Amino acid sequence: MDIDTAGGNDVVSYLEPELLHLPEVSSFELKPTTQIAEELFSQWLSLPDTSRLVKALIRDAKAGLPINPHSISSSGGAGGGSNPLTNASPPPLSPRSSCVSPRTLKQKVSPFSLTSPRKLATEPAQEVIPQFYFQHGRPPANELKEQCISRINQLFNNNLDGLHIxxxxxxxREVCKLPSFFSPALFRRIDAECYGIVTSQCVSQLEPKFLFHLVFCRDAFLKYWVESNMLTMDMATQVFEILKQPNHRYLTKSDFKPVLEELLATHPGLEFLQGTPEFQEKYAETVIYRIFYYINRSGNGRLTLRELKRSNLIFVMQQVDDEEEINKILRYFSYEHFYVIYCKFWELDTDHDYLLDRENLIRYGNHCLTYRIVDRIFSQVPKKFSSNMEGKMSYEDFVSFILAEENKSSEPSLEYWFKCIDLDGNGVLTSSELQYFYEEQLPSNELHVPGTCAL
Structure with a gap:
């Protein structure tokens, strides 16, 4: 079959398999040649609609009807028209595709961008990515928020005169899900003016100048716990936010004092200490020192949120709140552990000034320490002293020492003694460094102290 070369090449340059609906012809085979044009034209003639169109044109020609030269490109069915083989216009589109002239494809930049208009119409709408970052924490779900507010209203409505501390x-416990001995710290966050009462409504018996404050306090609780998204925080973050100072991004030892004071005042396992305030104070100090020894690994006295989350302190606090026997909680809060630590310190502190020197510490454990290791401790290599006095160890420093001595398998203890032995501080122990501390314990050494059992 012969095709006009000038017109054929122009037609072939705009051929598109999707518009022609000829899936058996690859787009890579569409080259501006007369052979491919003949092949496509033959396939087009074999289509049922094409057959009907040709028969209609022959019928109109026999009947002497005028033939519209544009009817072929504007109609896919019956109707007059000129011979498509001699027409310079491209052949009509497949009846299954929309009537878009292939010449309009000249405007497209690349052949890779040629797509079917029908495919564009079925593309899904662009998906909107939901917000995933919230500066002040993810807000609580409506259901959780409503449950919390309902429980708060119930607690306040049952106490028309308000809630005292x-x-x-x-x-x-019930709304915030925190240990009960956190109540004073949480209450003070809400009761900023220190009136000592939080209520849900005005009480007629109170003076008018207090009424606005009482309503404000209850609203402040909702604002602090619900609207500031404390409700959705994990418990470690809640504890951190409640205890820390507003302008700090860390916890100090003094931040834990209100919690320990409430624990001493209310826990049944510590009730026997209420008649001895001096021991209550030392117990609280010892617990805080133990917490910072194990958790504040940097040793700077500033407990970060990251350190708090990586510890088991919150879990232990929950155990303390549920267990009446305080000595069953071995970590941090055991009174028996405090008793041993404090008695050993008191025994070494002969002048009871709450400070130890080298000669005091050398008597620890029936002289189980060598002079060289004691000198390393007092040089403050493993840990800087809090006493701020040259050659003097405070009770806090002694707590760190005895925890490292009595539990050598813990990571803080390993770090403590490693720093003592690492004479040059290069992070590597050599045989000469080990020999330096070992030779002092040899029986032939004149510095040997009877009863020596450790470094």
């Missing part, structure tokens, strides 16, 4: 424990 002692009654606030119910809110701490």
């Amino acid at each position: 002692d009654e606030f424990k119910l809110v701490t």
Whole structure:
């Protein structure tokens, strides 16, 4: 079959398999040649609609009807038209595709961008990515928020005169899900003016100048716990936010004092200490020192949120709140552990000034320490002293020492003694460094102290 070369090449340059609906012809085979044009034209003639179109044209020609030269490109069925083989216009599109002239494809930049208009119409709408970052934490779900507010209203409605600080424990445990001895710290966050009461409504018996404050306090609780997204935080973050100072991004030892004071005042396992305030104070100090020894690994006295989350302190605090026997909680809070630590310190502190020197510490454990290792401790290599006095160790420093001595398998203890032995501080122990501390314990050495059992 012969095709006009000038017109054929122009037609072939705009051929598109999707518009022609000829899936058996690859787009890579479409080259501006007469052979491919003949092949496509033959396939087009074999289509049922083409057959009907040709028969209609022959019928109109026999009947002497005028033939519209544009009818072939504008109609896919019956109707007059000129012979498509001699027409310079491209052949009509497949009846299954929309009537778009292939010449309009000249405007497209690349052949890779040629797509079917029908495919464009079925593309899904662009998906909107939901917000995933919230500066002040993810807001609580409506259902959780409503449950919390309902429980708060119920607690306040049952106490029309408001909730005093002692009654606030119910809110701490049931609404905030925190240990009960966090009540004072949480209450003070809400009761900024220190009136000592939080209520849900105005009480007629109170003076008018207090009424606005009482309503404000209750609203402040909702604002602090619900609207500031404390409700959705994990418990470690909640504890961190409640205890820390507003302008700090860390916890100090003094931040834990309100928690320990409430624990001493309310825990049944510590009730026997209420008649001895001096021992209550030392117990609280010892617990805090133990917490910072194990958790504050940097040793700078600033406990970060990351360090708090990586510890088991929150879990232990929950155990303390549920267990009446305080000595069953071995980590941090055991009174028996405090008793041993404090008695050993008191025994070494002969002048009871709460400071130890080298001669005091050398008597520890029936002289189980060598002079060289004691000198390393007092040089403050493993840990800087808090006493701020040259050659003097405070009770806090002694707590760190005895925890490292009595539990050598813990990571803080391993780090403590490693620093003592690492004479040049290069992070590597050599045989000469080990020999330096070992030779002092040899029986032939004149510095040997009877009863020596450790470094």
